[in-house]
Amino acid sequence: MKKNNYSITFVLPRPSIGYPVGGYNIVYQIAHNLNKSGIKTAIIFLKDASIFIPNYKEINVKKSGIGIREKGFKVLFVVFNNRRIKTFYHLRLYRFLGVDYDYSILDNVDCYYYKGIENVNIKTDLIIATAWQTAYFVNEFVKNFKSKPFYLIQNSEDEPSFSGINSINAEKTYHFNFKKIVINKKLYNRFKNEDSLFFHVGIDTDFFKIKRDINKRGNVILFPLRRNLSKGAKYAIECARKLLTYDSKTEIKIIMFGEYKINEIPGDIRDKIEYHYIPTNKQLLELYNKASIFVLPSLVEGMSLLPLEAMACGCAVVVTDNGGINEYIIDEINGLICPIADAECLFNKVLYLLNNKQKREDLVKNGLETVKQFSYQQMNKDFINLIKPYLEDNSASK
Template sequence: MKINIVIPGVGLSGGIRVLFQYAELLEKKGHDVIFYTPVLAYDVKNSNSELVNKIHVFTNSIKRINSYIIKKNQNKTGFAVNVEAVPCIKNKYLRDADLVIASAWPTAFSVNDLHKTKGKKIYFIQDYEIWNNKRLGQLSYTLPLKHIVISTWIKNKLIEQLGHEDAPIVYDGLDIEIFNNLKTNCYKYSENRKFKILMLYHNLAKKGIVEGLEAYKRLKKQYSNVELSMFGLDRKPDLPEGVIYYSNPTREELKRLYQSADVFLYTSREEGWGLTPLEAMAAGCVVVGTDTGCMLDLGKNEENVLLVEPKDVEGLVNNVIRIMKDEELAKYLAKNANETVKQLSWDKAVLKFETILKDICNEN
C-alpha cells in the first residue's frame, strides 16, 4: 500500500513517535509510507484574538522554515522515516496514494479537503483533542473520515459526542525490550533511604499535574524522605523547591528513572492513552494513578495498579502510603503489571493496524 500521513509538525510528542514507529514497521512489511508536514503552521485557534493567532502562525512558520528548509537534509527524528516538508497540505504537494491518514484535529480538515486520488481518508485518533479549540476539535470528529482509535476512553468520548462509533481500537505498542525489568531488589520502605516518586510534567491542565504536586506536598509533610522527580519536554518549568526535573530525557535516561523510582504517579484527569505509566509498569515501577486512558483497558485496581478517580488527591496520597507500608503489595502489583504490558508488543500492534488499513483500502 502507498500511505500518506499528514502530521502538524515533527516534534517528537508521544503521538508523533507512535506514528513514526508504525511507519518504520509498515515499511519493513513492504508498504510505502510518506509523512507530509506543512511549513505554513496550522492556526489552532488557541486565542480569542485573531491577531494573537496570526502572530502564533507567523512565528511557528518562521521556525519551520529554519527547521525544514535550511536543515532539510538532516533527519533528526531518530526514526527511519520519510518526512516531506511542503508549503501547505494541498493536492499539488501530495502524491497519489491508496490511503491518507490524518493525525491531529487540524490535519483532519486538510485531509478531508484532499482529492480522492490522494487515498482513502482515515483519522487516526490518539486523544480527544479539544484543548486548543473545543468547537473545531469536536467538529473534526464529524468529518467523513474513517476512524481508528487507540483506547476505549477515546471511543467512549466519540460515542458521547456522535451518538455512535464503530471505530476499531488498536493499542499502541510498547518498547518492551527497552523498558522491561522486574526489579530484584525489595520494595521495602525505610526511613534510612529516599522513597522516590516519579511523575510526568506537562503544561496541559488535563494531565493533573496540580493534583500530583499537591499529593507530593502532603506526603512530604508526613514523610521527610519522600523525593519527587519529574520529566517532560519543557526546558525548565516552574516547579516547587526540591523537585528534581529532567528535560527531554533519552530513552536510556528514562529507563533509569523508572527503574530507580518506587512509585510512578499517573495523575491525568482524562487521557487518550497514556504511554508513561505503561513504560513504568514494564520497568518494574509500581503505578499509583487515576482511572482514565490506558487504565480503562489494561489497569486492574488492586491487581496490577492502584487507582482512584481523577482529581482525588487524598486517594493518591493514601495509595502511595499503602505502597510505602506494604512490601508484599508492592511486589505483587509490580509483578502483575510487568506481565500485563508484555502483551503490548509493536509486532502485534502493527499487525492489527496493517489489517485495518488493508480492509479500508479494499472497501468499494
C-alpha cells in the first residue's frame, strides 16, 4: 500500500472529543497553519500511549466528564480504530456531544489513529512528540522510519504534581536524542546546553476580547478548578473560602469553573459561589467578561493561556510564580504574582485590588497591551520561522 508523505507529523496521546486542552489546541492551530502555508502536515493520535512506556504505572484518577463524552470515546475506538480519524471531525460528529470548539480547523490536516508502530502507514520528514507519553512512541518510530525526531515541550511534565507516579518515566524522555522545542524561558534554561528551539504560544485575540465595560462588573472574582494536582485547585478553594468569610463592606462574588462536579466542591462554600462545569468557549468568554479579577493558583505551568485570555477580556490577574507565567506577567505592571501554594497571598492580593480601583485599572490597561504580542498569528509565524531551516536541511540531504 502506498504511504502518504508529510513534511511534519505531530503525535498526540489520544483524540480529543470535547474542547481540547491548551496543548492540543496549540498543535491544532499550528498544524492548520503549516498546511495553509504549503508545509504538508499530519497528526497521529495514539489509541494507548502507555503500551510504548516501560514500567508504566496506571494512575487511579477520578474521572470527570463521565457519560456522553466517555461513551463518545468508546464509539470512537470501535469505529475509527487503526484508520484515519479525520472523518469524525469532518462530519462534525463532536457537535452531538455538545462541543462548541471549531474542529473545522482540522479540515486541511490529515489525522491518523494508530495502536502500534506496525499500523503506521505514512512517511514524514520530521516527527514531533507533544507530551512525555508520545515521546516513547516517537522513540520507537524513528527506529523503524527515517524521520528526524523533535520534542515540543509545553510544560515541566516530570514534576510530580504533573505526572504523579510516572514522573520518572516523564523525566527519562528528556534524555532521548530529540531536538527540543520549548515555550518558556525556564525550560529553555533547563535545556540550554542542548541548543533547544524556543517560541511563544498564543491565544485567539479575535475571540477573547472585552464585551462588557470593566467599570460595570463589580467585585467578581473568577477561579479555574482543574483536576491535575499541578493546577492548584485546593489553593483556589482556600482563597475563595477566605474571601467569602471576609468582613467586606461590599459584596464579593465568587465564580468558579472547571472539571469538578458541583458536589465535589467543599460544602461550606458550594452554595455561596456560582459554578460552571466544563464551560463552552462562548460561556468562558462570558465569564471572563463578568469578572473584575482572575486568579490562577497553579503550581506549575508551561505557559498558561487562561490569564492571557482573561487579560484580553479586561480582567486584572493574580497569578502564582509557576514557571510559565513570567513569559508575560511583570509583577505590579500587568498582574500580581504570588509564590506557589500560598492561598493567603492570593487572598491578600485580591483584597488589595478590590480596594484599589486605580491599580486594578492600570493592570487591565497594561494587560491589554501585553496580549497583543501573543496572538495565534504571531505564534504561527514564529513556529514556521523556527522549523523551516530543518525542513530545508532535510530536503538538501535527500
